[in-house]
Amino acid sequence: MSIAEAGEFGLIARIVAQLDEGPAVLLGPGDDAAVVAAPDARVVASTDVLVEGRHFRRDWCTATDVGHRAAAANLADIVAMGAAPTALLVALVAPVDLPVTWPEELATGLGTEAGKVGASVVGGDVSAGPLTVAVTALGDLAGRPPVTRTGAQPGDVLALAGRTGWAAAGYAILSRGFRTPKIFVEAYRRPQVPYAAGPAAALAGATSMIDISDGLLQDLGHVASGSVAGIDVRKDTFEIPAQMRDAAGALGIDPYLWILTGGDDHALAATFPPDAELPEGFTVIGSVHEGTGVTVDRGPWQGGAGWDHFR
Secondary structure, three states, X not given: OEHHHHOHHHHHHHHHOOOOOOXXXXXXXXXXXXXXXXXXXXXXXXXXXXXXXXXXXXXXXXXXXXXXXXXXXXXXXXXXXXXXXXXXXXXXXXXXXXXXXXXXXXHHHHHHHHXXXXXXXXXXXXXXXXXXXXXXXXXXXXXXXXXXXXXXXXXXXXXXXXOOOHHHHHHHHHHOOOOOOHHHHHHHHOOOOOOOHHHHHHHOOOOEEEEEOOOHHHHHHHHHHHHOOEEEEXXXXXXXXXXXXXXXXXXXXXXXXXXXXXXXXXXXXXXXXXXXOOOOOEEEEXXXXXXXXXXXXXXXOOOOOOOOOOO
């Protein structure tokens, strides 16, 4: 059955049937709008859009994979502010001949990923057109101030939670027509986001934090610019797995290109005062100093840049 045959409201009913409601949902899908609890009296919000052919390919990813990817991209932004995600709103634009099972499986991926942090899909919209998934995420700060990109101070340590380069390796492997090593292909299809590290960093006194979605060096550039400070990354702090080194060698790629500029892993980079006790999962990868911009081992990076949606 295609989504045209199911009809708009039949499609919505099928999607809603795949979803569970988390504890923050006071009124879920089915009315003009959802109602989500906001105990902090402030709502953290972020949005991302995934377009077929630009952010995913159906021959590379299942609909469930796309759901995981779309949810992860948004949930990571919420925890990067030090907040706990509460809800997702999803807009789906799809060609009329798309099998109705595709949005059902998309909803399963979205709901499963959101469930990892106790959040849920509370509403959205559907329309006909080129396949596009747009997600808005909401979160709660639990009384804490948000951790922004603008607070890094000279003398702070730079730390990373999660991994970088894995999704980029998976993308490169898929781009060359291969499907192995599977560990990297799966990292591209379903990012492993260190969700708990965001609120933990806020509690530990992080001075700044950012979700690494477009490449470590590029995203740290936003922190350096916002904080009016220099950031230096040390290459020797990154352990390159043997499988990544082998895959990079086979493809003729420097693995540090993946690690330093590859996106889609959604690791969290944060800066902390030098005397702070780093939360579990964070590893020091550099430092903040007087100056501007981002350097690698105190020098300019000669490799490629990160992801640009218009490049």
